[in-house]
Amino acid sequence: MVQKEIQDFIEKCKKEKLSVTPQRIIIYKELLGNRNHPSPEDVYNAIKEENPTISFATVYNTLETFEKHGFIKKVTPLHNKVRYDPVTEPHHHLVCVKCGKIVDIEANKIKSIEIPKEIIGNNLFIDYTIRINMVCSDCLKKENNNNTN
Ligand SMILES: [Zn+2]
Ligand SMILES: [Zn+2]
Structure with a gap:
């Protein structure tokens, strides 16, 4: 299942002329498996241990990029903390x-x-x-x- 979604992700990146980097795949995978509508901090905290070379700035910018290209949606139901939703x-x-x-x-x-x-x-x-x-x-x-x- 996840494999198929990653395949779809790679296709979507190609369509949007976005390069498919290992970081982007890691961040996208985390989003798919996380149904809690994570904030950029949540995504960063979830992946940093296994991926110490990915900085918070990379996570933040990648999420913005994904959102801009319609891969994920922004949810801002409370306060102004940005949360992301893999369900579009x-x-x-x-x-x-x-x-x-x-x-x-x-x-x-x-x-x-x-x-x-x-x-x-x-x-x-x-x-x-x-x-x-x-x-x-x-x-x-x-x-x-x-x-x-
Ligand atoms: Zn509660
Ligand atoms: Zn949702």
Whole structure:
């Protein structure tokens, strides 16, 4: 599976005239395997041990490049910390307002909404993302523990 996705990645790079470097493959692989919508720091921390020659700046710039070419999407649901999403098809997000955890919700799990024409106006509609805010069960547990202590 991952092998096929890497093959697709290499094809996409060729189409976009991006060179396929070992660093780019490592960073892309980490993104594919990470469904937590990682920040650049998260990606860097996940790969630095095995790849000590990759700098944070490289990770940061590579993610920006991937985003520019549509390989990944930026998610900025809370605060202004950039998080990246390897899933580029439209889908929704469940977001913990305490810890910032972001969980994907498949688009077809939520009844689609109709967007009134007057809202679209003369703009070009692309897609929409629903963000459901919550306090996740881990954070609730922590809160409960703090209350009883
Ligand atoms: Zn949480
Ligand atoms: Zn997502």
